[in-house]
Amino acid sequence: MTKFESGVTIQADGGTTTPGYMPGFGNDFETEALPGALPQGMNSPQKCEYGLYGEQLSGTAFTDVRPERTWCYRIRPSVKHSSRYTRIDLPYWKTAPHVPESVTSLGQYRWDPVPHEDGLTWLTGMRTMTTAGDVNTQVGMAAHVYLVTESMTDSYFYSADSELLVVPQEGRLRFATELGIIDLAPQEVAILPRGLVYRVEVLDGPCRGFVCENYGQKFELPGRGPIGANCMANPRDFKAPVAAFEDREVPSTLTIKWCGQFHETHIGHSPLDVVAWHGNYAPMKYDLKTYCPVGAILFDHPDPSIFTVLTAPSAVPGTANIDFVLFRERWMVAENTFRPPWYHKNVMSELMGNIYGQYDAKPQGFVPGGMSLHNMMLPHGPDREAFEKASNANLGPDKLDNTMSFMFETRFPQHLTEFAGKEAPLQDDYIDCWDSLEKKFDGTPGRK
Numbered sequence: 187m188t189k190f191e192s193g194v195t196i197q198a199d200g201g202t203t204t205p206g207y208m209p210g211f212g213n214d215f216e217t218e219a220l221p222g223a224l225p226q227g228m229n230s231p232q233k234c235e236y237g238l239y240g241e242q243l244s245g246t247a248f249t250d251v252r253p254e255r256t257w258c259y260r261i262r263p264s265v266k267h268s269s270r271y272t273r274i275d276l277p278y279w280k281t282a283p284h285v286p287e288s289v290t291s292l293g294q295y296r297w298d299p300v301p302h303e304d305g306l307t308w309l310t311g312m313r314t315m316t317t318a319g320d321v322n323t324q325v326g327m328a329a330h331v332y333l334v335t336e337s338m339t340d341s342y343f344y345s346a347d348s349e350l351l352v353v354p355q356e357g358r359l360r361f362a363t364e365l366g367i368i369d370l371a372p373q374e375v376a377i378l379p380r381g382l383v384y385r386v387e388v389l390d391g392p393c394r395g396f397v398c399e400n401y402g403q404k405f406e407l408p409g410r411g412p413i414g415a416n417c418m419a420n421p422r423d424f425k426a427p428v429a430a431f432e433d434r435e436v437p438s439t440l441t442i443k444w445c446g447q448f449h450e451t452h453i454g455h456s457p458l459d460v461v462a463w464h465g466n467y468a469p470m471k472y473d474l475k476t477y478c479p480v481g482a483i484l485f486d487h488p489d490p491s492i493f494t495v496l497t498a499p500s501a502v503p504g505t506a507n508i509d510f511v512l513f514r515e516r517w518m519v520a521e522n523t524f525r526p527p528w529y530h531k532n533v534m535s536e537l538m539g540n541i542y543g544q545y546d547a548k549p550q551g552f553v554p555g556g557m558s559l560h561n562m563m564l565p566h567g568p569d570r571e572a573f574e575k576a577s578n579a580n581l582g583p584d585k586l587d588n589t590m591s592f593m594f595e596t597r598f599p600q601h602l603t604e605f606a607g608k609e610a611p612l613q614d615d616y617i618d619c620w621d622s623l624e625k626k627f628d629g630t631p632g633r634k
Contacts, residue, residue, distance in 0.1 A: 366427025
């Protein structure tokens, strides 16, 4: 059995109990699953209540301007969750630098949804599409599709390489973590910190979605500048889980991702044994429906950066290691303005995914569950249908409805994996979507 705060119990296979959450992005939280388990006034008492061990999980250097760390009070210290390691192979999960010679990353690419397969867990069902940067220098990212049909049974995982941003598109998952339980459905996202141990269970399958693996600085809320204190993603809408723990003596496997390699160790108990914790380094979930978009209310088309939900800074000011950008339902009211995204080349590499509905710049072919990649300094923009419709539309107020797409954008070039170039359902004719664009130039003054 799995024990939860205030004595609630559910079956270890997931059950139906709804987890509890605490609001706020980057808050200092405190939570205990047993009364008095959390020390007050100090972090490291000589003896902890209930015979627990005190241990700190650090997500930043101790001397950071605002250190991110969480104090855990657990049944066993995590050294007891670690034994001799054996290297294993997860052939579809790739890590940068990964530049296969057999595929070409220079181009504009689009994929149909990766089809489901039976018998896949969170680990065996991860399919890497692109990698960027270098995990060894802790810069860059990877973009994955996950396909999950089976729960991890007495099996656990953590990444020493990265934090994971999880974007479901189909099905519901439960992340049973050291610090509590997160249930995740489409139109929500979750952040799983580097070093956090968890198990992934299927609540409603099959499950498919997207993952942004961040090797660099942690995701944070973007600076709002002149936008001010409100709108976009508000801190109170992010939710961290309350404390929950497992006290189960059962043979278990822990898999660790470290510098792109996978290793497993075998232990005799569940590692999800944190009875109480406090700190600001924790997993979180966020409901994308609470994202409040801003935009032009008179004329012209602002940069898509106004739709940034989360950003992971880079060493180059103003140029992100990763931006997570959301394109959701919104009103379009700009006068005398071409309203869809304009044609452009960009120093950032843009990988997009469709959660549901239709994207305004690509009304055909970019389907829910699909992805596209427009790499750095490669031109892209609306196809002919979108251009003609927007150029000739009656520009009254128009609700862009039934749509939710996102973008993983990075300052680094994104390199295709062999899976993305050879096995995933690549739309070979995507590049042709601009072929029918016509020359409209006329040198007559005043002609549009």
